[in-house]
Structures are given as structure tokens and as C-alpha cells.
Amino acid sequence: MVGSAAISLSLLSLGPEKKVKFYNGYFVNAYVFHTEEYGHGRKTYNSGVCIKGSTSSEFQVDYYGKLEEVVELQYHSEQNTMFLFKCYWYDTTDKCRSSLWSR
Numbered sequence: 001m002v003g004s005a006a007i008s009l010s011l012l013s014l015g016p017e018k019k020v021k022f023y024n025g026y027f028v029n030a031y032v033f034h035t036e037e038y039g040h041g042r043k044t045y046n047s048g049v050c051i052k053g054s055t056s057s058e059f060q061v062d063y064y065g066k067l068e069e070v071v072e073l074q075y076h077s078e079q080n081t082m083f084l085f086k087c088y089w090y091d092t093t094d095k096c097r098s099s100l101w102s103r
Contacts, residue, residue: 008079011077020072022069022072031046032046033049036066047067049085050065065089
């Protein structure tokens with residue numbers, strides 16, 4: 001087990017391969033996400049994403065966006081892949097809302 005972990009770590013340290021794959025959608029946890037471009041003109045599609053996060057204060061903030069690209073990075077091994085979502089993020093801050101929380 002230790003040897004295989006060292007090999008995997010060694011392969012990751014080489015960085016991703018120069019070839020990447022682009023997709024117009026992604027399926028994860030029984031949800032399908034499509035890029036905005038893929039969904040344009042279709043009756044239904046899901047390009048919306050929401051990330052739960054927090055700021056430097058103690059309050060949690062949700063971040064909302066639209067999926068623009070799905071990129072797959074390969075790390076010199078079939079088991080070492082990573083998917084990246086490029087998103088257009090919306091500014092959800094509102095002066096009225098934020099002033100309510102700052103009291």
C-alpha cells in the first residue's frame with residue numbers, strides 16, 4: 001500500500017499532461033450539468049451551480065454561477081484525473097441585505 005501511494009504521489013508531482021479534454025456537460029451524484037452554450041436553444045438544461053462557502057466573517061455565503069466549461073485534466077495515470085468547472089459567478093451582495101447583517 002505504501003509503495004502504490006508513493007507512485008501515485010510521484011505521478012501527481014509531474015503535473016497534468018499537456019492534453020486536456022473539454023466536455024459540454026458532467027454527470028455527478030445523480031445530477032447532470034451542461035454548459036450554457038450547450039443548453040442554448042434547448043427547452044430544459046441545468047447550467048446553474050451553487051457553492052456553499054464562508055467569508056472572513058462568521059457568516060456563511062452561497063455563491064451562484066453558470067457553468068461555462070468542463071475540463072478534464074489527466075495526471076500520467078488512468079486513476080489520476082481531475083475535472084474543473086469554469087463558471088461565470090454572480091455578485092449576490094446587496095447593500096440592503098449586507099447592512100442588515102452588519103448591525
